[in-house]
Amino acid sequence: MPRPALRRVLVLDDFGGIAAGAADWSGLPAEFLRAPVPDAERVARLAEADALVLIRERSAVPASLIEQLPSLRLVVTAGMRNRVLDLEACTARGVAVCGTDSQASPTVELTWGLILALARQIPWQEARLRQGEWQMGAGLGLEGATLGVAGLGRIGAGVAAIAHAFGMRLLAWSPNMTAEVAAAAGATLTDKPGLFRGADIVSLHLGLGASTRGIVGAAELALMRPGALLVNTARGPLVDKAALIAALESGHLGGAAIDTHEPEPMEAEDPIRRAPNTILTPHLGYVTQQNARRYFEGATACLRAWNAGLPLPRPLNDAARDSQGTLP
Template structure:
């Protein structure tokens, strides 16, 4: 039967992994080591990870390209939280006989955060809260959601959930994506429109697309120029969906009213990143999936993945293609 000696757990930012998973179900002989920092230097990262024959990675916090995988001669099991991970080179893993397993996850926390950002922007909650703490009372005017237009770019599982919440707020909901049909839009209570109409009419534009070469930079300078000056953009999907330089320019020039951003082109976000100085923003550190419920589900799934590997029956395998 397969055997494992050392499990490395990467990018445990909050230091909670061992407290939230049923790790006591694993063999006592399996050594577990947790790392709370993110290493971006490939040479230093390879040196850290080389001794491990099993690794648990948290989503895309640390990418696993071919160049890194080929420098990990002992690696036999790679577990990623979630059902897929586009930052892992599955071809390289398959070529080296590395089993890659995913875990169950919940999508609804991202919906929660999306609406947290929308409400924060339109009602200007962070600004009002900061003013109150500084001894000022009612420092700005907010905007109500009812009667406004919610534009959803990407009406899959999460986008559809976001759309339904918008309807509960009394918002008109329109949607667009490259393969969206009128029937699918209607099932989510939305109206399918073309991309220019989505950009032109949305008071709130929220992105819910999978990152791919087709969707990378799908909201750029040309698209931002078509939006209303009073509109806001929300992104809880993937940073590269938006041209961040174009977004920052639009915010600084007042061509849109604000942005709520949970995902960035570089993560963790460096302290000198220009988006931190952009006006009218609510920024969060990629919190869409970061809830206790999701973490418990992730880590229970990770334990199952180790057990399945040791039993010779891998679970939730991720394969190339």
């Protein structure tokens, strides 16, 4: 049977209020939710929505939630992967799922912003200046220093490419990395202990899963050189938070820059807020004007294709690959 037109589209977790202005939503029954919906209210708040637009992985949509949303017909997620959306449950329920285009370069850029800020102590030197003080201590120069890159996907490879412009040495590791992949990025393949032992700065670019959660713990941090730096623009739970705080408080680790956290938004009493020598950013890696346009222009294109009975762009499951424009 023909697709019914969408009656209520919810755009979840639009923390920065950027979705409405990043694309043309005219004619679409879209509502933009700026704050996360509390777990206890999620079923009631989402029950009448027939389409959800997810901004990356800000809100989990597990099978237990999908089963309680009888009106849901379509989910659009920013990007082409979403580890907190149960794709199998959507498929089983006949809920179509589509993705959107995205860029890797914004996270690469932020990673280098954090590396430079840590290495040259920019936040702390700037704070001293504002307090009427002058320079104190010396930062780390990047030329000749060693960058350890954990993961050489689109983002990790982009970070590695820029390291060469600074004249840095490169080490690379991930659980499944080959010497050929490392060599293509101009890096030397090493094992995990070798990466943490040999780098002045370690930058994390691994996906999060059961095998990588807590993959950086007390043992890895202890291997790092005194004063070495850690940057995480991948996923917060890759690092054992308690071990990281202990390494910072002891002075063994020179500093850490962290863009990703669990949960998000970060809790007010999260102990990482009080850890010394940290730069904390609110998951800004992919948040640029250009990426927002890609996300939400892609989302509106999918919503309009649904209403027009056309094939859905960037399908992620069989329900979305229905070329005839009918419900399964």
